Amino acid sequence: MDRLSFILFGHAAFQYLNAACELGLLDLLAERGPLSEEEVREQLGLQERACAVLLLGSTALGLTVKDGSGYRVADLVASLRADGTWQKIKDTVAFEQDIVYEGQADFAESLLRNTNVGLRRVPGDQPDLYQRLGGNPRLESVFYRYMKSWSELANTHLVHTLDLTHTRRLLDCGGGDAVNAIALARHNPGLEVTVLEIPASAGMTAASVERAGLSERVSVQPCDMFADPFPSGMDCVLFAHQLVIWTPEQNTALLRKAHAALAPGGRVVIFNSMSNDEGDGPLVAALDSVYFAALPAEGGMIYPWRVHERCLREAGFGAVERFPVPGWTPHGIIVATKEAP
Ligand SMILES: C[S@@+](CC[C@H](N)C(=O)[O-])C[C@H]1O[C@@H](n2cnc3c(N)ncnc32)[C@H](O)[C@@H]1O
Structure with missing residues (x-):
């Protein structure tokens, strides 16, 4: 009991x-x-x-x-x-309280209807949470404070796992406030990053890059990454906390666009929480899936590693490597390479 x-x-x-x-x-x-x-x-x-x-x-x-x-x-x-993590936990608590909490009351109905019924609790009539944030400055600031903190809880591992010594151009798809683009650019002085972000949030992204003093190497491209073409000639394409939001079919479509944007030998990187292939945990991945099923967009979840790997294969990628991230968040990194034709 x-x-x-x-x-x-x-x-x-x-x-x-x-x-x-x-x-x-x-x-x-x-x-x-x-x-x-x-x-x-x-x-x-x-x-x-x-x-x-x-x-x-x-x-x-x-x-x-x-x-x-x-x-x-x-x-x-x-x-x-003492170790600086507490503010990140408080940012996560505020996000859960102000954005997630009410919408999760629609979880069962979201499962029944296989769509994000909980979005109705967020003011606005745009089709997903991110577009609604543009019209809600208070919620937008709660969301991006959290997103930065959640990324920073794990992105040191991203920075150290990903060897970008010979990578010149990286595309960060749906980069938010550029927290990961900034961390990667700081660690790799020769790297240029293009951040794709929806027009409603791109100004916030650019302001964050400017505050970091990186406007010369990190540029922001306002767009709809589903509808608009990706810039070409990329050595690396990053999806950070992105492929948990959408359906596997939408993820495969995004990965196909990444494949087309890469030169042979280029890499795509998926960085987000992962559930295990057996479908029984970890617990935080299961709990976080309630949000992705009920709120931000029509359908996402903390997918098992194997679902991302299947989408990557369907999109044409060859060699795939997994890198579990240590710690209490269920983060993982998948790196896949575009092979020569
Ligand atoms: C969960 S946040 C992740 C932000 C960032 N990558 C990170 O890890 O902190 C998802 C981001 O994708 C952006 N996004 C959503 N739909 C998009 C679209 N169609 N085109 C471009 N960006 C989009 C959102 O505005 C949001 O900033």
């Missing part, structure tokens, strides 16, 4: 985490703890009952610890703050 009751009230557990972040409880205790209940109440401006609820939940869930009459932050939170 322990596991079932945790699942049964999983939404409440998340709300405690969100409230503890949003109201500043965890940062307060990390910076000033241990504090008594009265001190927490005073610092957070909460009434007695409200503070008691918050501390009951955060302590029962192990986010905070009660020693005698004082509360302190859990060791895990303290160590995540």
Whole structure:
């Protein structure tokens, strides 16, 4: 029953985490703890009952610890703050709360209708989440803060796995705020990157590249990557957190365009979460699939490695290599090469 009751009230557990972040409880205790209940109440401006609820939940869930009459932050939170990961977790919490949470209530119906029914919870009438973000500056900033943090939780491995010593031109398809393009360009001083991004977000992408001081080597091309041609003569094409959004058929179509844009010997890289080929985990891949089934576009999921590999073969790629990424996120990297005809 322990596991079932945790699942049964999983939404409440998340709300405690969100409230503890949003109201500043965890940062307060990390910076000033241990504090008594009265001190927490005073610092957070909460009434007695409200503070008691918050501390009951955060302590029962192990986010905070009660020693005698004082509360302190859990060791895990303290160590995540120390190594710089905590802000990335908070960015992820805000994304789950402000963008994901409501739409996931349509998960069962999304499965039944095999489409993203949950998008109806996001204001706008555009056909996918990304185009709707353009009309919602607050949600757009929550989304891209999260996307940058989620990428940064794993893209050091991308930068170190991908040998770009002899690569001159890289295409980053649906590059978001260019977080991965920037990391790759910084690590490879001879690399030029073109980022494809929808017109509604391309200005945000260009501003981010400019802030990084990389406008001379990283350019942004506003486009619809499904409808518009890819620039040709690329040595490498990157899909980062991209092929989890669409159906396998749409992914194969994108990979075919990547194949056509590459010179023989060029490589395509898929960087996103992966589920295992047996279809039973890892748990984070399964949990994250609810979002991709219910919200951003008609149909995606955290696909097993083998589904990406099948799409790559259908698109004409030859040699395929897998690189699992260590850590708690289920990230993986697939590199495939375009062989000579
Ligand atoms: C999940 S985000 C990933 C962003 C970035 N690659 C990263 O890893 O942080 C998907 C991105 O693809 C972009 N996108 C969606 N549809 C697109 C399209 N048809 N053409 C170009 N970009 C698109 C979105 O605007 C969004 O920035």
